[in-house]
Amino acid sequence: MTTTAVNQLMEQGQAAQAAARKLARLSTRIKNQALQNIAKYLETEQSQVLSANAQDYRAAQAGGMEPAMLDRLLLNPEQLAVMAKDVRSIAALPDPVGEALEMTTLPNGLRTGKVRVPLGVIGSIYESRPNVTVDIAALCLKSGNACLLRGGKESLRSNLALAQLIRRAIAEAGVPVDAVQFVDNPDRSLVETMLGMKEYINLLIPRGGAGLIKFVAENAAMPVVTGGVGVCHTFVDRTADLNMAANIVFNAKVQRPTVCNALDTVLIHSQAAPEGLPGIAERLLKAGVELHCDHRSLSILGPKVGPKVVPATEEDWGKEFLALIAAVKVVDSLDEALQHIDTYGSGHSEAIVTEDYSAAMRFLNEVDAAAVYVNASTRFTDGSQFGLGAEVGISTQKFHARGPMGLRELTSYKWIVMGSGQVRE
């Protein structure tokens, strides 16, 4: 890492901060025009992005990247069209900036309340998916925040092409071009520089694997929103509707196994397991799911189920599989399920399937997670599913924002006080 590279990053931060001050006061109309321009160019100016992406892809392939990762890296015209559609939905969302909260008139006649304001500059450090560049830039723009983005080395060319497209689009709408900054130097040590830039970055959002998130959380000098790691349980209670349970477990595990709100562990009540577990297992096994079973679930399923059913090890509890693998454990009570979730959960999404009202209420009250479910799939933990329109990530911390982070979660507020000469007694 050269001093030049560090200085350049610092200058980008400074420019982002200056742009943020202007962006904070831009009208919704101008911000939406910028978003519409981005969407338009994602449809009409694809060639540069696609050819940059093809170069990234070939380089990654030659470097021996595994197929699942290669798949995440690849962009095609349909995906760019989906990205354009997503940007248009962000444009269609209400502008959080300027929203007035808790406005009231105090007994002394002072009119007080809070007004939403942007945070300033959002930094993001993320891994290979290039769509994150567009996602975060669009959410930051709409919420009046500048952004400083640092994507993965493998998608550098794709990200750069996308960032150029975005910068051109916003400049044409009258948004300061420096409101979207991309770190074009892939040197890893610049990540550490970025973590120290607290005078230029107001909030840092890491997106990627557990290692990256932990590193950022431990080393960043500015506030960080951590999340994205989900060790998610579904507890099938004694009184569960077993058909519903099989549907929910199947959906939570199979519908998209590579994401953070996918199921990792099935807990099943010992009184429901003999009747319920075989049906749940059958559907999962048919979809190619490998089951890591404790000894009681193993003995219920019996030896006939084949090579995809293996004994669980201690490491299976609390593991985020991100693949067609599920751990299975029989428990004797709601308390044991709650205890297991408390010990091994990551505070992301946890579900109970039950017909027992008191068990449902206890689960909702006692599980300490960003999203707690009764009789539904954990796959719903998502900004657009929850009606926030879009999300910049899913927070598993309690501070500032928890769960899906939409536009409002990218804002702060200030108190405004309108008086007519009031003084304090």
Added chain:
Amino acid sequence: MTTTAVNQLMEQGQAAQAAARKLARLSTRIKNQALQNIAKYLETEQSQVLSANAQDYRAAQAGGMEPAMLDRLLLNPEQLAVMAKDVRSIAALPDPVGEALEMTTLPNGLRTGKVRVPLGVIGSIYESRPNVTVDIAALCLKSGNACLLRGGKESLRSNLALAQLIRRAIAEAGVPVDAVQFVDNPDRSLVETMLGMKEYINLLIPRGGAGLIKFVAENAAMPVVTGGVGVCHTFVDRTADLNMAANIVFNAKVQRPTVCNALDTVLIHSQAAPEGLPGIAERLLKAGVELHCDHRSLSILGPKVGPKVVPATEEDWGKEFLALIAAVKVVDSLDEALQHIDTYGSGHSEAIVTEDYSAAMRFLNEVDAAAVYVNASTRFTDGSQFGLGAEVGISTQKFHARGPMGLRELTSYKWIVMGSGQVRE
């Protein structure tokens, strides 16, 4: 610092964390009973607290503590009665825990929403005023958080006596006694231990001078809410009602000069200064305020005003005086005032006195501070004045909470989702 002392502190943290889990689910009734018991003992069991405080006072006096600090340290029966009254007002406030936010039914029939939950364990490191011990413990209790308190060395005996009284009071109400923990070892190096205890402390609130707050913010491993430092300006605009301006400036400076929302600098428009400044200065000078004036205000006030009017130095701008001193500067425009505030303000409380609607709106929009005022004294930036009932401090950061932090600002939330078998398409 001994290993024993560190271990003891760790054990306190662990015990606080365990108590927090129980406290989070206690009913409002039990929490309020605990608060009522504290209030009662503050009235009926004063002797131990007062004799401990007398010992602290004598030791501090012998150690050469300056009178203003000694004054802050001293407790008397009336102050304990005021503390009891404050605790009763906290008991009377609505319980934030369990409050449901944004509950809705999604098109797929899922009922979703957020429910407020406590943050867990609040740590606080503060300087000499012993009433902070009661304040923070009461606010934490009501918001379902345990607390780990570390007060100043000078008030150790007073704080210990108060902590004992609180622990006895809450235990009698059925609240786990370890929900309120006080660090009884005055060794300064334990502060650093505390800053690293992120597995036991969910939020750290430093209260005290700028040095303490900066040290905590820079070294804490857990989230911190910083604040308490207020460099507050009042800008008297060209069109200000000069009588109102004099009242507001007088109140902001004189009503309680030692607090963070007190005025530090008067900015006055050059077109208002010749007529307005002499009257403002006269009232301040009569109250014993020393004026540090730029050369233009100095020449308007003239040489006759006496030794309390001195030329300002560069250090006067951006200084929190916490005393009967005000800096005074003549500016030529709203823009110059905004620029000055932007450069020297601390993002706490800023006011404009004006009859010009557009100037008022620009000031509200453009000043980046926790509280922005038109035609009122900055002294109103306070949890109880703003209708929050009480405050644990005033945040000057944008993350999580800004401005006065009441009970709600000591909470997080979780998403709850109640389904009837929904799965994601």
